[in-house]
Amino acid sequence: MGKNIINLLKTPVFVYTFGLFFLVYKSSKCFWFFDPFIFLCFLGGYCLINFILIWIQKKMGLYKYGVSWIIFVWILVLFPDQVFFIAGLFLSPSFIRIRYLLIYVLILYLLGYIFKKWIVNKHISSLNYFLNIFVFILMAVVLQSGIQNYLKEIKHKKYLQKKEFSSLKVKDNNDVIWILLDEYTSPASLKSQFNFKTSLVDSLNNKGFFVFNDLHSRSDVTVLSINSLFNLDDSIPSSNHSYAADYLNKSIWVKNLKKNGYEFVSSDFLNVGGNPKLLNLSLFPDNYSEILLNRTLITSMRLTVFSDKKELYDYYNQQAIMKFYRDIHVKRSGPSFIWTHLLIPHTPFYRDAHGKLNAHPIEVFDVASSKEIAKQYTDYLSYANTVVLKMLNGIPDWKNKTIIISGDHGARMLIPENDPRRKKTFCAIYYPGMDKQKISKIKYMQQIPFYLH
Known part of the structure; x- marks a missing residue:
């Protein structure tokens, strides 16, 4: 059982679990609004897009170079503010705002080139293991934080309901x-x-x-x-x-x-x-x-x-x-x-x-x-x-x-x-x-x- 889990973690499962992390992260912002139907629709759409991208990559004979690039695409799409913040530490803010699409293209091109040039199969396997574990840790952290906020806001809500005014x-x-x-x-x-x-x-x-x-x-x-x-x-x-x-x-x-x-x-x-x-x-x-x-x-x-x-x-x-x-x-x-x-x-x-x-x-x-x-x-x-x-x-x-x-x-x-x-x-x-x-x-x-x- 343990060996099967380790073998699974050496595959690029993170490409799919990253979407689950994103949904858990966003849901933890306010559990009061959680809607399981919308949650499943978003997760299904995310997985379908990844499946299509990986299928195209296989057809082009590029699957051997790994699929980690998909995560970088999703980071740019789902967390642009954080990307801008990090980029702003090294680049002029005006450059980021005016030419952000060009930055996306350049980053993806460079990452793809590096993976194609230097990453071999055994390194990809190790990278998959690390990224899978990392995504699960992130998910646990945001879930714990969200639950703490939820319990805090329940008390806040009760306080408002009991508050009397004259x-x-x-x-x-x-x-x-x-x-x-x-x-x-x-x-x-x-x-x-x-x-x-x-x-x-x-x-x-x-x-x-x-x-x-x-x-x-x-x-x-x-x-x-x-x-x-x-x-x-x-x-x-x-x-x-x-x-x-x-x-x-x-x-x-x-x-x-x-x-x-x-x-x-x-x-x-x-x-x-x-x-x-x-x-x-x-x-x-x-x-x-x-x-x-x-x-x-x-x-x-x-x-x-x-x-x-x-x-x-x-x-x-x-x-x-x-x-x-x-x-x-x-x-x-x-x-x-x-x-x-x-x-x-x-x-x-x-x-x-x-x-x-x-x-x-x-x-x-x-x-x-x-x-x-x-x-x-x-x-x-x-x-x-x-x-x-x-x-x-x-x-x-x-x-x-x-x-x-x-x-x-x-x-x-x-x-x-x-x-x-x-x-x-x-x-x-x-x-x-x-x-x-x-x-x-x-x-x-x-x-x-x-x-x-």
Whole structure:
């Protein structure tokens, strides 16, 4: 029995078990979403592709050189971020982004040449044994980690279910409108990071808003920040983005609002409180298929090569703005909460201060100068000011409603990862009869739901 297992491990079983490892790795991200049917379909498709590739290799008389090259192909397809990271240690990031397909071709060609030139049968057998064992070890490690996260999140879920809240009613059952500008940092951070003063502060102050100078956010990641908000200042960090997306979809605050007679209307690329996405940008996976494909070359190609929208985030923003104007004019039988999430001034910086499309919008920070990053960010932020003030002025009778205009976290560019300004966000609040002294006591934007009465 043991000898048979050793002989099996000397064959290229890893070509197939690597796919199983990938599925276990992805499934461990959030076991709540696990779907055995999709799991088996992906595994079957993966094995079929490998079988066809090996069959072609045999027909071409190249099987004697081994099949390890197939693993390198799958690594490039299934783990492109990790490949880019490693390549970035040796190559310029701009070179990787612009010519990544050429890099793939060169790497595969060189690996194939080395295998053909130097690897003999006995070495291939030893290599097969090593790779098979290595893949099984990786599978055990990620499975253990996934189970630990799963048990942790079960406790987290029970904590949220048992959590009791008070003072969640909105003053006079006013309509609530919340416009979130993604990555709009605090006025204090704008001054220290970019030496820039936003005109939005004075504009909103003149309209009677209370504008925070340096409000904190619980996280510098969008889904974690918004999840904490809609689960009423949930300060327990989720194990990963997928668990947070699931909590957000089952939002405690939305349930509470509906219990108090509110209609919740959402325009977001996230599922908030059970509401469908306005547009699926595949940023934070919240179902099993998305978890499997997230951050793979397959999804990247779908969003870039096969998408008919060149500036996808900008298209999303324009759709969200148009939907906002429709939503605010709908006659409703009871109070409403209208939530609109704009990816402005979040990268890519698609527009200038006047709203015109940038010819070369910055998408990643390591391929541009700090001066150009600061200019494009503040220009895009100025465009956000124009957009949000127009949205505000378009709200019928807005002075009798509760209005919140905020970011979700700070500007994460040009500062270290541990810089506290990454969690400093813009926020302005208005409602009739507001006690500004009481509002000023808010430390985190996620605490706002407790101060609207």
